[in-house]
Amino acid sequence: MSVEVSNESGVEVDEAEFxxxxxxxxxAMHVHPQADLFVRLVDTATMTDLHVRWMDEPGPTDVLSFPMDELTPGREGDPAGPGVLGDVVLCPEVAATQARAAGHSTAEEMLLLTTHGILHLLGYDHVEPDExxxxxxxxxxxxxxxLAGR
Structure with a gap:
């Protein structure tokens, strides 16, 4: 499976870890090994533009997900089909603010947001309390x- 990381944010991160x-x-979600994922880290201005354009919400946000082929999780031994999962876009500056408020590192916050974004690409949501x-x-x-395995 292909996971590309592009850091356009100006903030130094360990791209290999993402x-x-x-x-x-x-x-872990049994996505086909030929699926593609793109993770993009952007600055606040870029994230603000994306947030306004795609969500009609003001200001920057922490993470946005842009699904492509509407892939869903598979099951063990029966992975979801190949395709382009989509893009996860992160804003390290917003993540840093949230990390300070939560009492953990910016790197941990960004890894959490990456996981969150991937789950959105796989069709998960959190609008309803049970979701x-x-x-x-x-x-x-x-x-x-x-984190335990690294």
Whole structure:
């Protein structure tokens, strides 16, 4: 599976770690090994533009997901078909603010947001309370198991 990371933010990050996380989450969610994911890190101005243009919301946000082929999770031994999963766009500056408020590192916040964004690409949402509970528990489990294995 292909996970490309593009850092256009001007903030130094370990791009290899984001690619490894992407591969880990896609594998854990039984996404076809020929699926493609793109992770893009952008500055506040770019994120503000995307947030206004696509969500009709003012100001920057932490993460946006842009699905392409509407892939869904597969099952063990029966992965979802190949295709382009889509793009996860992160704003490190917004993530840094959130990380300080949450009491953890910016890197941890950005890995959490990456996991969150990938789950959105796979069709998960958190509009309803039961959806939120399922999605947030899954993102927590995925991130913790990834971090424990590195």
């Amino acid at each position: 690619a490894a996380l992407g591969r880990y989450v896609l594998d 939120e509970k399922e999605m947030f528990a899954l993102q927590r489990r995925l991130l913790l198991t990834f």
